[in-house]
Each structure stands twice: as structure tokens, then as C-alpha cells.
Amino acid sequence: MSTHFAIIGNGAAGYRAAKAIRRADGDAQVSIFTEERYPFYLRRQLGEFLSGNLTLPEIIFQSRNAYRRERIDLFLMTRIASLDPPDHAVVFTSGQRVRYDRLLIASGTRAVPFEIPGLDLEGVTTFDTLARAQEVRGAVKDVRQAAVLGEGIIGLTLAESLAARGIRVTQLVRGERFWPQMLDEQTSLRVEGILEQRGVTLVRNTAVRAVIGAGGRAIGIETADGKTLPAELVACGCRRRPAVGFVEGSGIDVGRGIRVDEALRTSHPDVFAAGDVAEPAAFDEFGDEGAAFCWQRAWTQGALAAAGMLGTRAEPVFEAVRLRTVIFGQDLAVIGRGHLAPGGNTDAVELHGERDIYRRLVFEGGVLVGAIVFGTGESVHELNRLVAEKASRQEVEATLAVTTTDARTDLLPTTFARHCPICAAELVVHHGTRAGAVLACGACNTDLVVRWDGERGWLEIRRP
Ligand SMILES: Cc1cc2nc3c(=O)[nH]c(=O)nc-3n(C[C@H](O)[C@H](O)[C@H](O)COP(=O)(O)OP(=O)(O)OC[C@H]3O[C@@H](n4cnc5c(N)ncnc54)[C@H](O)[C@@H]3O)c2cc1C
Structure with a gap:
């Protein structure tokens, strides 16, 4: 009889795991349960959809037919209410039970609503x-x-995409600067600069007290210091927490998220967890900040969890990238504890390059513990590896000297680096490449079409 692999969640981690299992085991029964109404789409690119740069068919990466062709059973609008690991069963909200041999929990996060x-x-x-x-x-x-x-x-995504639509946007910033728990002061200033250049008004040191309405509609917000700011749309980018409600009472060990070992196995041997919901032991390395949620990590962990579920050995990947994003065309990556301020045995090295490129390296006791890279996608993968390897300052400098020299030779007018819209791996498109050519992403094998508008190059996903 074939093995039944059940997956809760159809995001980056769940989708990647399903594909990897199917590829490795043609006979397996693979089921994905998701409470959402759409098949796999690019959640991290919802902003592009809102700003109008992506259409619905473009953001939906895999059609329902493609799941059928790959014999992956997709259960849309199916919410899992609880788990019964001793009986190897998931329980729907209707009370229906479905048995599995191996289970992956890839349920991502839930919003913590403002009060x-x-x-x-x-x-x-x-x-x-x-x-x-x-x-x-x-x-x-x-x-x-x-x-x-x-x-x-x-x-941040909301501010960017609403501003891109020509809407006047006001964004409240709780402290003196943007995102202090993730960014150093220099990078905060750069992010703020980009937003302000694009017409976003940042109101600093301010919290919201209430949304004000008239006739049942929002007309503005009231700040904690009593000011009123007009707004016909109030968009909430709430804090997130791992979506673990349905795991409670199952006996599976839960901390901030679902606790997993190096192979992403939970405290129950046939249950794995991956993506934003998982809490690998390695997070202790980052303290509380480790709980940042990240597409790239979810994508990487999907493949690792699949290997564990299949019983094959996969090299655990220490994914220190906590955020990888693009803000109005500028790349930003935060790796490990790249935001730490210098002091005690913590040392920060700031490197300013051409085209406003900024790199910040943070060492603790002479060992690399984090980095921030702004304005380029280059060297992010090397820095991730160097953080994982706890590299010394000498090793970091030697590696960066090589990669940044390479980058300089790549800076020909028609050579550009972009990351894959699916897995965020870094790809360099070289001078002389034909516009319209199709490249395969080296990490996730997605076919990408090279686009060039005479000034700027980018990569688009090729539709199957
Ligand atoms: C607007 C926006 C912009 C973002 N931008 C970036 C970015 O630039 N860079 C970056 O690194 N990250 C970004 N992220 C975060 C990134 O999308 C997440 O880190 C990533 O999607 C996590 O993948 P995941 O598979 O762990 O979970 P998710 O993609 O959240 O998927 C979770 C899945 O679980 C399902 N689910 C949950 N509970 C249940 C249940 N009880 N029953 C059934 N199904 C359930 C959900 O329906 C969903 O399908 C962004 C997120 C948003 C919303």
C-alpha cells in the first residue's frame, strides 16, 4: 500500500514539500489541506498584485489542473481543527477524520489583531x-x-503598493525610526528615504488609538497623542504569530512555534513542521528575533521536511536569512543579527559601495553573527553560509573581497542580479543574454523569462 503524506498548509513550505515528495515517490498519496480558496500563489508578491503589476493568473503559480496532473490532492477551503497523532489522523472542522502515515504542519502565521x-x-x-x-x-x-x-x-508592502497606485499614504512608526528590531540605523534611514521619496508620509513616535468613522465607514485615525489623520482606507499590517491553535492538546511540543529538531521532526516521530510555524532549535541562536517570518526559509525548509518524511538523509540547512525583500526596486536582506548595535564584544563593520550599496557585518567575539545587505542581492548567499559557519573576520573579508570583485565585473550595462520570485535564490543575468530568453533557477528549477526595458532588467515566471 502506498504511503499517505498529508500536509497542512499550501504556502511556500507546504507546496515545496508536496512537489519534492511527489518527485521522489511516484506511488505516494500526497494531500494538501488549506483553508484558502486559491491554489499555490506567491504570497510575498501580494504587494505587486495590489499595485497592479501582477494579475490574478500571474500571481497564482500553480493551477488546480497542474495539481491534478501531478496527482497531488488539493483540499481548498478545508480547515484543520485538531490533530490526533496517536491515531495518525487530522480532524476537519466538520469532525471528519483523515488518516496519514506522515504529516507536515506548514500552517504559517496568524495576525495578532490591534486592540x-x-x-x-x-x-x-x-x-x-x-x-x-x-x-x-x-x-x-x-x-x-x-x-x-x-x-x-x-x-511596508502595503505602504509601497498603495503609494505605487498614486494614493497618499501615511504610515505610523512607533519609535524614532523604522524597524529597529530588524534594521540598523543606516538601513532604517535608507528604507525611510525610499518611502518618503515615493510620497509616503512617516509619522514617527506615534501609536494609533482608534479608527474614526462616519456612517459606518472609516474616515481617519486618531493617534495616541490626540491628532486626527484623514484616511478613507486603514490598512493593518498586524504582528504575526505561528498558527498553532489546532495543535493544542495534541501532545506535540509547542513553544513560540512548533518545536522541531534539525530534520524538522516534531516531538511526535511521524509529524514534521516547516516554514513560519516551525521553531527549529537553531532559533535560539537569534533569541527572540529569530521568530522573524521569511519566505526563503519556508521554501528551503519545505524540501528539508520532505526528505525527513521520506526517510532520506538531507543535509540540514542553517537558513540565517531573516528577511529578503525588494522595496521600490531596492534589494534588502537581513541575515542573522545584522541589526545589533556595537558595544561590549559586538563589533559592526559598515561597507559603502557604488550605487548606494550598503553592507553591514556584525561580529560577536570575532565571529560573524549577522549582516544586512541593501541595494544589491549579491553576497547574500555567501553571508548566510558564513553566519552558519560562524566565520572569523578574516574568512569573511576574504570571501567578500572575491564576491564583490566579481560583482564589479558583473556591473556591465546589461548584466544584472535579481532573485528568483519563487525561492528568492540569487540569479545573475549576464551581458549578452537575449531578452526573452528562459533561464532555470538554480535553486528551485523554475523557468524564468529574462526581461529588459533598455534601462532595467528583471525576471518573470514563465507560465507552464
Ligand atoms: C503581504 C506580504 C508580503 C510579504 N513579503 C515578504 C518578503 O518580501 N520577503 C519575505 O521573506 N517574506 C515575505 N512575506 C512573508 C512570507 O510570505 C512568509 O514568510 C511565507 O509565506 C511563509 O510560508 P509558509 O509556507 O510557512 O506559510 P504561509 O505561506 O503563511 O502558508 C500557510 C498555509 O497554511 C494554511 N493554514 C493555516 N492554518 C490552517 C488550518 N488550520 N487548516 C488548513 N490550512 C491552514 C493557510 O491557508 C496557508 O495556505 C510576506 C507576507 C505577506 C502577507
């Missing part, structure tokens, strides 16, 4: 699923002013 009055008004929205993004896209057509609450990656 302020007015959130039930029309015009107040969150932004974390494609269904929600569709609603927002429909709702913004007549909006001229918007307020963005929350300054995490979702708040």
Missing part, C-alpha cells in the same frame, strides 16, 4: 491572503488617502 476601537468599520482591512488582497484591490479604486498601521513586512 483599538473602529476596526469593524468599512474601509479597514488586513492584508495577508490573496482573497484579502483582491478585496483591497477592489476597494482602493476611489481611495485618495490611506493610513497604514504596523511597520513589519506587511505594513
Whole structure:
């Protein structure tokens, strides 16, 4: 009889695991359960969808037919209510039980809602699923002013994509500067500079007290210091927590997320967890900041979890990249504890390069513990490896000297580096490459089409 691999969650981790299992075992039964209504889509590119750069068929990466062709059973709008590991069963909200041989929990995160009055008004929205993004896209057509609450990656995405639509955006920043728990001061300034250049008004040292409404609709927000800011749309980029509600009572060990070992196995031998919901022991290396949520890590862990579920040996990958994103065309990567301020045995080295490229390396006791790379995708993979290897300053300098020299020779007018829209691996497109040529991503094997508009190059996913 074939083995039944069940997966809760159809995001980066769950989808990647399903594909890897199918590729390795043609006879296996593979099922994915997701509470969402769409097949796999590019969650990290919801902003591009909102700004109008991506259409619905472009953001949906795999059609339902493609799942059928690959014999992956996809259960849309199917919420798992609880688990019964001793009986190897997942339980739907209807009470129906489905047995599995191996289970992967890849349920991502849930929003922690703000606790302020007015959130039930029309015009107040969150932004974390494609269904929600569709609603927002429909709702913004007549909006001229918007307020963005929350300054995490979702708040940042909202500010960027609403501004790209020509909407006047006000974003509240709790402290003196943007994202202090993730970025150093220099990088905060750069991110703030980009947002302000694009017309986003940042209101610093301010929290929100309430959303104000008239006739059931949002018309603005009231700040903690009593100011009123007008807004027809109030978009909430709430804090996130691992989505573990349905795991409670199952006996599986849960901390901040679901605790897993190096192979992503939970405290129950036939249950694995991957992506934003998982809490690998290696997170202790980062302390609380390790709980940052990241597409690249979810994608990498999907493949690792699949190997564990199949019983094959895979080299554990220490994924120290905590964030990889693009803000108005500028790459930003945060690796490990790249934001730490110098002091005690912590030392920070700042490297300023051409085209406003900025790299920051953080050493603790002479060992690399983190980095921030802004303005380029180059050297992110090397720095991830060097953090994992706890490299010395000498090793880091030697590696960077090589990669940055390479980068310089790559800086021909028609050579550019971009990351894969699916797995975020870094790809360099060389001078002389034909526009329209198709490249395979070296990491996830996705076919990518090279685009060039005479000034700027980018990569698009080739539709199957
Ligand atoms: C607007 C936005 C912008 C982002 N930008 C970036 C970025 O630039 N860079 C970056 O690194 N990351 C970014 N992220 C974060 C990134 O998308 C996540 O880190 C990544 O999607 C995590 O993948 P995952 O597979 O762990 O979980 P998810 O992609 O969150 O998928 C979880 C899945 O589990 C399902 N699920 C949850 N609970 C249940 C249940 N009880 N029953 C059934 N199904 C369930 C959900 O329906 C979903 O399909 C962004 C996120 C958002 C929302």
C-alpha cells in the first residue's frame, strides 16, 4: 500500500514539500489541506498584485489542473481543527477524520489583531491572503488617502503598493525610526528615504488609538497623542504569530512555534513542521528575533521536511536569512543579527559601495553573527553560509573581497542580479543574454523569462 503524506498548509513550505515528495515517490498519496480558496500563489508578491503589476493568473503559480496532473490532492477551503497523532489522523472542522502515515504542519502565521476601537468599520482591512488582497484591490479604486498601521513586512508592502497606485499614504512608526528590531540605523534611514521619496508620509513616535468613522465607514485615525489623520482606507499590517491553535492538546511540543529538531521532526516521530510555524532549535541562536517570518526559509525548509518524511538523509540547512525583500526596486536582506548595535564584544563593520550599496557585518567575539545587505542581492548567499559557519573576520573579508570583485565585473550595462520570485535564490543575468530568453533557477528549477526595458532588467515566471 502506498504511503499517505498529508500536509497542512499550501504556502511556500507546504507546496515545496508536496512537489519534492511527489518527485521522489511516484506511488505516494500526497494531500494538501488549506483553508484558502486559491491554489499555490506567491504570497510575498501580494504587494505587486495590489499595485497592479501582477494579475490574478500571474500571481497564482500553480493551477488546480497542474495539481491534478501531478496527482497531488488539493483540499481548498478545508480547515484543520485538531490533530490526533496517536491515531495518525487530522480532524476537519466538520469532525471528519483523515488518516496519514506522515504529516507536515506548514500552517504559517496568524495576525495578532490591534486592540483599538473602529476596526469593524468599512474601509479597514488586513492584508495577508490573496482573497484579502483582491478585496483591497477592489476597494482602493476611489481611495485618495490611506493610513497604514504596523511597520513589519506587511505594513511596508502595503505602504509601497498603495503609494505605487498614486494614493497618499501615511504610515505610523512607533519609535524614532523604522524597524529597529530588524534594521540598523543606516538601513532604517535608507528604507525611510525610499518611502518618503515615493510620497509616503512617516509619522514617527506615534501609536494609533482608534479608527474614526462616519456612517459606518472609516474616515481617519486618531493617534495616541490626540491628532486626527484623514484616511478613507486603514490598512493593518498586524504582528504575526505561528498558527498553532489546532495543535493544542495534541501532545506535540509547542513553544513560540512548533518545536522541531534539525530534520524538522516534531516531538511526535511521524509529524514534521516547516516554514513560519516551525521553531527549529537553531532559533535560539537569534533569541527572540529569530521568530522573524521569511519566505526563503519556508521554501528551503519545505524540501528539508520532505526528505525527513521520506526517510532520506538531507543535509540540514542553517537558513540565517531573516528577511529578503525588494522595496521600490531596492534589494534588502537581513541575515542573522545584522541589526545589533556595537558595544561590549559586538563589533559592526559598515561597507559603502557604488550605487548606494550598503553592507553591514556584525561580529560577536570575532565571529560573524549577522549582516544586512541593501541595494544589491549579491553576497547574500555567501553571508548566510558564513553566519552558519560562524566565520572569523578574516574568512569573511576574504570571501567578500572575491564576491564583490566579481560583482564589479558583473556591473556591465546589461548584466544584472535579481532573485528568483519563487525561492528568492540569487540569479545573475549576464551581458549578452537575449531578452526573452528562459533561464532555470538554480535553486528551485523554475523557468524564468529574462526581461529588459533598455534601462532595467528583471525576471518573470514563465507560465507552464
Ligand atoms: C503581504 C506580504 C508580503 C510579504 N513579503 C515578504 C518578503 O518580501 N520577503 C519575505 O521573506 N517574506 C515575505 N512575506 C512573508 C512570507 O510570505 C512568509 O514568510 C511565507 O509565506 C511563509 O510560508 P509558509 O509556507 O510557512 O506559510 P504561509 O505561506 O503563511 O502558508 C500557510 C498555509 O497554511 C494554511 N493554514 C493555516 N492554518 C490552517 C488550518 N488550520 N487548516 C488548513 N490550512 C491552514 C493557510 O491557508 C496557508 O495556505 C510576506 C507576507 C505577506 C502577507
